[in-house]
Amino acid sequence: MMAVGAISFIIVLLLVIPSVSSPVLSATDSSLSIVEGRFGDSVTLPCDGSARHLPDDQLDVLWKTDQKTVAHYSGGKLVVDSHFSGRVTFPTERILRRDFSIDISSVKSSDEGKYECVVKNEHYLKDVQLKVLPPLFSRSLSVAVNDLVTLPCYGGVHKYEPDKLFVQWERGGDLVLKFSSKELICGPKYEGRVSVSPDWRDGNFSLSLSVTGLRDSGVYQCSSDQKHNVASVVLEVNIIHSDNNKLYFLIFIPICILILVVYVGIAKKQKIHHVKNKIFSQCRWPRNQSHSQEQENNQE
Known part of the structure; x- marks a missing residue:
């Protein structure tokens, strides 16, 4: 009986102590x-x-x-x-x-x-x-030759160890850009034409590409090291005719035509004026000559 009473006392004690302790x-x-x-x-x-x-x-x-x-x-x-x-x-x-x-x-x-x-x-x-x-963005972009396009890519970066980051861009198996805290390597076809976002420490791995021709059209892929939340994005880049070229023709050609019309008009006026002066000079000389002859006759 004493053993049972001791056990009961311990159970009650265990139930009471948490109730009076700070939660x-x-x-x-x-x-x-x-x-x-x-x-x-x-x-x-x-x-x-x-x-x-x-x-x-x-x-x-x-x-x-x-x-x-x-x-x-x-x-x-x-x-x-x-x-x-x-x-x-x-x-x-x-x-x-x-x-x-x-x-x-x-x-x-x-x-x-x-x-x-x-x-x-x-x-x-x-x-x-x-x-x-990642922010919402289109996975298919259409750009013109000589345009600067940004291919978006976002991934995980450790807030206190960003220098361990590794990012790589590829197109059709060819290296576009490889970036880490220690090196930046551009593919042979993209030297001087690509760069990575300056906000890479924040997880923005977007690629800036200066488009030079139809050869830049294709599927681009971004990926990060397996040890850090892998982020990849596939983008289709299509080359179209530049709106700037269309605007150039719409503005420059009419201006050229207008200048030509004005020039031709001025040239015609100058030619007509020259012809008039020539005719007038030809007509005026005989008249002056006849007048001088009349004066000579009168004197006689």
């Missing part, structure tokens, strides 16, 4: 939210802190990802990591309402990952998985 949520206990946003758009990472009954002056809220700080509000001051500088909104008014959601603008592919909302003493409130989608 601590682990990252696994908190519900996981999935937020999706397109490259360049704004997203909101939700975190409800209404259950936390802390005085305003004791509010301490931390958002982190990959064990690094995203934004930290403490003592009325906000500190934002350099990777998110100028892109994170965490208004004090919202925080005082116990809404600990943050806004991230101009989302990059490198922003993708798991984010944690934590309050003072490491109480996890929310886990949010952010997925960054």
